[in-house]
Amino acid sequence: MPHVHAPGLVLQFDPQTLLSQGATCSWKDEPELSAQQYYVCIDANAKDALWVPLFAGPGVGRKGIAVAAKSGHPRWTRSSSFYHSGQLCRIAHKAAQRAAEKAYDDSTPKAPNRMAPAQLPKRDEFPADAGFHPMEGNVGVR
Secondary structure, three states: OOOOOOOOEEEEEOHHHHHHOOOEEOOOOOOEEOOOEEEEEEEEOOOEEEEEEOEOOOOOOEEEOOHHHEEOOHHHHOOOOEEEOOOOEEEEHHHHHHHHHHOOOOOOOOOOEEEOHHHOOOHHHOOOHHHOEEOOOOOEEO
16 A cells, blocks of 8 residues: 655655656756655645655755654664755656655555654745756756
């Protein structure tokens, strides 16, 4: 049974699957994503959701996520996480499901990886919907 894509859900996605499934993003020519990249959902509707890529290390413009805000699998809860407010993805639910399967996401619907609602990045921190374009050709994969 697949996850219900709702704010606070954290999944690992395979970026190559996102590229081939038509996901869109708010940036060009950066960042380089890893084959098992964590993403947190910050908004969802019946068709798709907004997902923020998370990074294991700090970087220019990245904000940290408190360990206390995390719940779920130890691989998620024990790792450090950072996000950049210029980086947001719009991903169809079916594409998210396929990308999570391909990345061997270790959460389950009964024991999901989550981020506390009060700690979620706010939508208004990120670029507007008009700034989205296809990930294909704009994202590097390690």
